[in-house]
Amino acid sequence: MSNNDFVLSVEDLTVSFDGFRAVDGLSFYVDTNELRVVIGPNGAGKTTVLDLICGKTKATEGSIKFKGQELTRMSEHEIVRAGVGRKFQTPSIYEDLTVFENLEVSLPRGRSVLGALAFRRDAEVVERIESVAEDIFLADLLDERAAVLSHGQKQWLEIGMLLIQSPELLMLDEPVAGMSLSEREKTAELLNRITPGRSVIVIEHDMKFVKHIAHKVTVLHQGKILSEGSLDKVQNDPRVIEVYLGH
Numbered sequence: 001m002s003n004n005d006f007v008l009s010v011e012d013l014t015v016s017f018d019g020f021r022a023v024d025g026l027s028f029y030v031d032t033n034e035l036r037v038v039i040g041p042n043g044a045g046k047t048t049v050l051d052l053i054c055g056k057t058k059a060t061e062g063s064i065k066f067k068g069q070e071l072t073r074m075s076e077h078e079i080v081r082a083g084v085g086r087k088f089q090t091p092s093i094y095e096d097l098t099v100f101e102n103l104e105v106s107l108p109r110g111r112s113v114l115g116a117l118a119f120r121r122d123a124e125v126v127e128r129i130e131s132v133a134e135d136i137f138l139a140d141l142l143d144e145r146a147a148v149l150s151h152g153q154k155q156w157l158e159i160g161m162l163l164i165q166s167p168e169l170l171m172l173d174e175p176v177a178g179m180s181l182s183e184r185e186k187t188a189e190l191l192n193r194i195t196p197g198r199s200v201i202v203i204e205h206d207m208k209f210v211k212h213i214a215h216k217v218t219v220l221h222q223g224k225i226l227s228e229g230s231l232d233k234v235q236n237d238p239r240v241i242e243v244y245l246g247h
Contacts (some may be wrong), residue, residue, distance in 0.1 A: 001240055002035075006029040006030060006031055007030055007031060007032045007034075007066065007067060007116070007168065007169060007199045008029065008030040008053070008064070008065070008066050008169055008199060008201075009064075009065040010026060010027055010029070010049075010053070010062070010063070010064050010065075011062055011063045011064075011065075012025050012026070012027060012030050012061065012062040012063065012223060013025070013026040013027070013049075013052060013059055013061075013062035013064060014026070014059065014060050014061045014223075015048060015057060015058075015059050015060050016060045016072060017054060021223050022045050022048045022223055023043075023045045023048050023049060023052065023059075023223040024044075024222065024223035024224050025062070025194045025221065025224065026049065026062070026103075026220075026224060026225060027225075028218055028225065028228070030169075030199045030201065031199065032168075032197070032199055033195060033196055033197065033198070034195070034199050034200070034215050034216065035191060035192070035195045035199075035213055035214060035215045035219070036200070036201045036202070036214070036215065036216050036218060037200070037201075037202045037203075037204055037210050037213065037214040037216075037217050037231075038201060038202070038203050038204075038216075038217075038218045038219075038220060039203075039204060039210065039211045039218075039219055039220075039222065039234075039244065040206070040219050040220035040221055040226070040244060041243060041244050043062065043222075044220040044221050044222065044223070045220050045222070045223040046173075046203045046220055047173055047203065049220070050086060050171050050173060050201070050203065052064060052072075052085075053066075053079075053084065053169075053171065053201075054057075054073065054076060054077040054079055054080075054084055054086040054171065055074060055075060055078075055079045056076060056194070058072070059072050061204060066079075066082060066083070066084060066169060067083070067168065067240060068125075069082055071084070078116070079185070080165075080167075081227050083166070083167050083168040083169060084167055084168075084169045084171070085162035085163075085165060085167030085169070085171065086102070086162075086170075086171045086173075087158055087162055087170075087171065087172045087173065087175065088154075088173055092158065093154055093157050093158055093161065094146060094148045095145070095146050095147040096145065096146075096147065097145070097146060097224050098142065098143050098144060098145055098146070099133065099138050099141050099142050099143070099144055099146060099149070099157060100129060100133075100142040102146055102157055102160075102161060103129045103132055103133065103157075103160055103161060103164050104125070104129060104150060106160075106161035106162070106164050106165060107125065107128070107129075108165050108166075108167075117142065123165070128164065128184075129142070129164070130142070132160045132164050133160065134164050135160065135163065135190065135193060136156040136157065136159055136160040136163070136190060137153070137156055137186055138153060138156060138157060138160065139192070139209045141153070150183070151178050151179065151183075152179045152180060152183030152186070152187070153183075155175055155179065155183075155187070156187070156190065159190065159194075160176070163194060167198065168198050168199065169198065169199045169201070170198060170199070170200045171200075171201045171202075172191075172200070172201070172202045172203070173203045174203055174204060174205065175187055175191075175202060175204070176204065176206055176209050177205075179214070184206070184208075184209050185207070188212035188213050191213050192212075192213060200217060202214075207245075209233075210231060211231055214230075214231050216228065216229065216230065217229065217230070217231050217233075217234045219234050219237075219244065221239075221243050221244070226239055226240060226243065226244075227239060227240045230243050
């Protein structure tokens with residue numbers, strides 16, 4: 001398989017902050033329909049990698065290709081428009097709006113002014129919103145204000161706000177932090193349900209949760225890949241046990 005066949009090809013990616021290499025010559029490749037989990041100790045560079053992919057942080061050197069497009073030369077909103085969605089650790093939903101309205105404001109509008117003016121709550125829009133609400137377990141709560149949702153439901157709503165934009169690459173930073181056990185299980189189900197047809201990258205610490213979702217695991221340490229492969233493979237890698245799982 002050539003590197004152009006991957007949805008995401010990260011090659012020799014490096015970013016230095018005041019001489020400190022937070023990400024150091026990193027290369028990895030993600031396929032379509034793949035759910036990749038990135039694990040590693042604090043300070044391993046996990047969140048920085050997502051920041052680099054979504055354009056929040058600019059690379060010092062290296063390449064990030066998404067469907068053949070070089071992301072390092074694009075602005076954050078161009079990267080979103082290309083089909084990359086990113087959820088940060090703290091949910092950024094509109095508390096005063098209903099679940100329906102939160103999903104509606106996230107819909108990609110027509111590119112032209114006329115397109116935006118002609119945008120109405122037509123049947124297609126309502127259908128799209130209802131279908132995403134179903135995926136995120138909020139179909140029965142469309143008319144509720146987001147403020148009354150549980151922590152887990154707010155996280156799902158935010159994932160829904162990304163899903164409604166139909167991203168081909170979805171990146172989630174510790175999506176189950178602070179969730180109850182039953183919410184974690186439902187989140188695993190949610191992620192497994194939305195992966196077909198796209199690529200998903202998840203940063204996570206909860207190894208039980210990782211077991212339910214990971215197709216492949218990348219272990220970062222000091223900005224480099226320490227180990228990569230199936231969860232079994234990395235969990236039994238002596239280097240991973242030493243720097244990460246052993247603590």
